[in-house]
Amino acid sequence: MTQSMAGRVVTRFGSQVLVEDDQGAVHRCTTRRRLEHGVCNDRVQWHRDAQGHAVVTDILPRTNLLERVDPRGNHKSVAANLSQVVVVIAPAPEPNWSLVDRYLAAIERMPARGVILFNKVDLLPMGSPLPSPLTEYRDLGYDVIHASVPHDRGMDTLRAALSSGVSVLVGQSGVGKSSLVKALLPDLEIRIGALSEMGGEGGRHTTTNATLYPLECGGALIDSPGVRDFTPGPASREALVQGFVELRERAGECRFQDCSHTVEPGCAVIEAVKAGHISPRRYESYRNLLPG
DSSP states (O other): OOOOEEEEEEEEETTEEEEEETTSOEEEEEEOTTSOOOOBTOEEEEEEOTTSOEEEEEEOOOSOEEEEEOTTSOEEEEEESOSEEEEEEOSSSOOOHHHHHHHHHHHHHTTOEEEEEEOOGGGSOTTOOOOHHHHHHHHTTOEEEEOBTTTTBSHHHHHHHHSSSEEEEEEOTTSSHHHHHHHHOTTHHHHHHHHHHHHGGGOOOOTTSOEEEEOTTSSEEEEOHHHHTOOOOOOOHHHHHHHSHHHHHHHTTSSSTTOOSSSOTTOHHHHHHHTTSSOHHHHHHHHHHSOO
């Protein structure tokens, strides 16, 4: 009987995938017919057939899944089994705090650990205060890291945060995600070239492929422009409540089980906002994200 082996998907090449085994060796595999497409960091079982070809035979259950929504509204799976998602913001472009809240709500629902990275802190005028929402996030239990790549500020803290598990960086365009990735993966172009050679006839690797890269500090980073610019899709009211940790903690105390937390009497969330226990800004983000 052919021995089945464990592995995880490093990246895709069309109908083929590169799979890393438990010893760190990477193998080019085809996927058994009628099996759903594996995505980056999927845990899989694979074996070599009678002809010596590597074949993925099973995709193991995922702990979570990162999906993006294309312009037509279709969901596309990007990566699986993430430990944490780092939301990158900067003084310029000015942070879109509603988008940050949308990211965090999606991360909570995956579920995964959310981290806020305030990048380009060197652009802040001397003596100016940090944006107040950063304190709100810290009070909610999110790690908030301040960083500057040119000044090597906060980079050791970031590396420590990424040193275990599998992470991705996401955020608005212009916040410095590319510079952060180059600092974390200085040999990225070499790695991309090596993966492209491994793809062989299966297809050419490009920077649009979501790809798993081990980090020198430990842990691994999944990266591609599609991952960095990932924007969460719309969510139902129930899903949004689960994504806002401070609402989730109080929703069960409302008078009505199907409370929307907007107008109902006896709403524990509204009372918490009035009492100053929930940030009015965060509450407005929740209301603005509610489906029409």
